[in-house]
Amino acid sequence: MYEGWAAVYDAWMADLDYEGWVRMARAAMERLCPGGRTVVDLACGTGNVSLPLAELGYQVCGLDGSADMLDLATRKARRRGLAIPFVRQDLRTFQLHRPVDLAVCAIDGVNYLTDLEDVEKFFRRVHENLRPGGVFVFDISSAYKLEHILANQFYGWDEDEGACLWFNEYDCESRILTLELLFFIKEGELYRKVPETQRQRAHKVEELVPRLRKAGFASVEVCGDGQKAPEADEERIYFIAQRM
Template sequence: MSYEGFAYIYDHLMEDVPYDGWVDFLRTHGERYGNGGNRVLDIACGTGEISLKLIESGYDVTGVDLSSDMLMVAREKAERRGVALPLFNQDMAALDGLGSYDVVTIFCDSLNYLETEENVKDTFKSVHAHLEQDGVFLFDVHSLFKMDEIFMESSFTLTDEEVSYIWESFKGEYPHSVEHELTFFVRQEATGLYERVEELHKQRTYPVERYCAWLKEAGFIVKEITADYRDGSPTEDSERIFFTCVKNTEA
């Protein structure tokens, strides 16, 4: 997906998202299982918010995203803050020529935007090829519970002076998938009038066991599976599942 016009209002809508939770997750699990290096490849980096927070925490970060609009916003933010953030416009399922890293991340349920099982498998293989031996792969996905119970046939609204939206979710084409129809009304600074922006976002998730099988097939050892930014195994009503994996030195 490209995010198109959505890229320019994304940060405003995501102000309350717990980015620090992902940064803390990387720090604790990277130290627990990593090789001691600090080179991070932040896949699906979006507008760069997590990448920039990681740089401020002392990591050497490279960002990748499929959306050129998102990368443009990320580049502008990095320039304003005076930090170096290399950015590449690539598909996570077909990364090429980016070197090797100590940690690779796919946060903010970005993996759920991949449409097919083959896309997920190819992404895991692509990540494996860009990790140092004993490197750590960290990612999160929506749980079956969140996809099937919370999102399904739900509506969410926000009324704000700058941006308002209507967000409606419907059952998708595949099992455990959902389609989000988003209609935004964005205030134009020059005129004070509101511009209407429409987006269709599709997400799909899988049982934990399927992810584990694909990770093993790609050459990873799954070290931990946790939920909702906390230690401890997922429960039936967990909403966000976190995976901590290490590149198998024997693969």
């Protein structure tokens, strides 16, 4: 996933609020784990959360399953004079050299775990790789968003870097949204065609909170945009969990 079109990812996803995400994660760290300095960015992509956290003085490492995304993140970090290790690992089995104070997983990383057993494996790995008192911050695209906004929709755009055709199909029984994407990446006077299929699950809060507690997180906070309790039509939901 994300192989072949990582180079245009940042340009095409520029509207995502990474700055707001970093502010929220930093605030959670300062409130719940004051003095914490080490961070793992899970499903880090091209480093849009890793880099600003490192520039704030945190010691950061980034993990992702896409070699192309990690390569781009590494090059971006070097250009900004940052020494951030970006490593290819699976969210369900990852292992750090030493526990960290903060784990973050931004912009739908958990949605891509389409089996609840895999979600449980991921939560256990996060818990085991956090220090006592450490904090885990992640978000999901809400079930409302996948079921009522993205389901069975077609999108397309044409930009300087290339073009994209995007069709979604939602299965109500499995609650899985299948994203069929066809990218046309401009290379000189020609275009390279890159097909990709992604799948996200419409996780619900009442499914995830018990699994966080089962993994060992004693404290779990859930909020929507504006750090308030999620509304019924909330599109993005945030979780802040702490290992005691």
